[in-house]
Amino acid sequence: MDPKQPDQTSPSSSSPPPAQGKTRPSRRHFLRNASLAGLTAGATTLVGRETVGEPVGAEPTTKQTVVADDSRASHGGAPIADTHGPLEPVLPPIKERVLALKQLLIEKNLIDEKTIQGFVDYYEQFVGPHLGAAVVAHAWLNPDWQAELLAPPEERPFQAAQLIRDFLFNTVNPASGKPYLVPQLTFGLTIGPEGEFIRVVANGQQTQDGSTLFVHNLVTCTVCSCYPQALLGTQPMWYKSQQYRARSVADPFGILLEFAEDAHQGKADRRAQFQAYADKIDELRVWDSNSEVRFFVIPEMPKPWAGLSENELRQRITRNAMLGAEILYV
Amino acid sequence: MEGPHNLMGWAGYGKIPHKDQPEGQAWLEGWEGELGAIFALMSTRFGRGIAPDQPVPFWGLDAARWGRERMNPRDYMNSSYDGLWVETLCSLIAMYGDRLGISLKDLEDRQITTAAAQQRADAIRKIAFTQPVPGCGRPDREGRYQSTQYDPAVVGSIDKIGANPKFKIGDQVRSINQLAAGHSREYPYFRDKVGTVVAYYGLAEEKRDDQGQIEFQGVYYAPYPEIASRGLQRFYTPVYSVRFQGQDLWGEDFADPRSVVYADIYEPHLKLADG
DSSP: OOTTOGGGTOOOTTSOOOOOOSOOOSHHHHHHHHHHHHHHTTOGGGGSHHHHOOOTTOOOOOSOOOOOOOTTOSSSOOSSSOOSSSOOOOOOOHHHHHHHHHHHHHHTTSSOHHHHHHHHHIIIIIOSHHHHHHHHHHHHHOHHHHHHHHSOOTTOTTHHHHHHHHHHHTSEETTTTEESOOGGGTTTSSSSTTOSSEEEEEOEEEEETTEEEEEEEEEEOSSSOOOOHHHHOSOOHHHHSHHHHHHHTTOHHHHHHHHHHHHHTTOHHHHHHHHHHHHHOSEEEEEEOOSSOEEEEEOOOOGGGTTOOHHHHHTTOOTTGGGTSSOOOO | OOSTTOOTTOOOSOSOSOTTOOTTOOOSSHHHHHHHHHHHHHHHHHHTOSBTTBOOSOOOHHHHHHHHHTSOHHHHHHOOHHHHHHHHHHHHHHHTHHHHTOOHHHHHHTTSSOHHHHHHHHHHHHHHTTSOBTTTBOOOTTSOOOOTTTOHHHHSOHHHHHTOOSOOTTOEEEEOOOOOSSOOSSOGGGTTOEEEEEEEOOOOOOOBOTTSOBOOOSSOOOOOHHHHTTTSOOOOOOEEEEEEEHHHHHOTTTSOTTEEEEEEEEGGGEEETTO
């Protein structure tokens, strides 16, 4: 936010309430405005039953009435409401609430603009799927290293974080001419936020109890949005969505298909590539990130990419593939 | 606790939105990053203790998860992802406001949250503090739990807890049933189900050098969320990776026989299947 415009973040009695969109002559809208006006003026009593419960043109009555709180409902009522006390006011849009909260915490000297900006810069400019892609390309070309990532010794189940740290610290990113990772950007952690307890899994043929299976892995977090941020940056909105969180555990094949259909965009050969891949799957493993462990997928390398350099491979690996939601298309 | 946050397979939400979000785009809108920063900075502040003689209460991701679960289900369902974080932050600030110099009225006056929302969250919190936590019994009057197995002060150290896992790889385990107002990582969809232990994550105290750099041991070190989410104590339990067949979770006729789900389960949530 531009610090020169603090008035936008700090609703006060001298500034008007936030814009409420188009005017609709409904009771819901009246409630909303009454609430905001009441709060803005510091007169919360305006939001009482007496004020809003009076139907226009009704017979005068002395009887006390109970009013349904449909202030947030769009389907004719909100039965799951807090029915005690005055009706709950409707708050401004979420962005305004966030900026107001930030302003309050800054005023109380609990946070500061510079550190906030440092956090934002880390996620916008430094960390991102390019780090995970570097790991995947390196693993593809170094099977021994990949095996160490995939099958850690029992006494060090999360040794992958240390292996990845060594790799990222000692490998120059061709795009920047600097190492992928430097100590100042780990925040005192091994590779960065949510990067300690990394469990690496791979898509493709693998042997299990003597039989060979084609395994595909899908990463999710059904209750929140846990994510290997140190390798992939911030979660994309689809990963955080209730839609994905709900369906990923129960209908993983449906998820793959939905991503594939969106990725086709009229490219018929992509449809064929996906179908060929999906037909191979013997086992689809969904990883629900319900502890502090974070899962990271090494996708299957498309056959036509054999012979490409590590740097060429790196540029072809997508974020969605490192979560298992999508396959890599040639 | 139960609520709409346990999305667990529900249909009816429709197609997944924003699948085309570009790789280089960290957030849909810039202020989302600021919201993340606010949570991270406030967590750090609490993690260090608000004052030198006040190492607790603290908050962390566990408390943050419980914070959103205590929202009115109606509001949870109507919230954007960021809306969940704002309510969580408000509940934590309101709860510890006396130590931060912020009152609920400050939050109300600036239209950041409502008194009703916070009173509701607080009421659920009070109920939770009358209830047992698996492996830790019931709380005392101060809301503190006891455990001879998972309290490092009683056992001797976090490492000692980690050295004695009850289960081994290959064990068939059944998850317990529960119905709690507190936060639990044992989600309803895998309660009272039989699965196989496929990994033990180890457990050791987090070590840092004098520069504050972590000296990672390659094993797990996060606390037991059920207790940590309450902000008063940190207990530690062994955590296992448990494999479930999709059909055991969702029904033979409904799950693809090729689907399996791996969940990380805390030791107090498990029993041997034939035990």
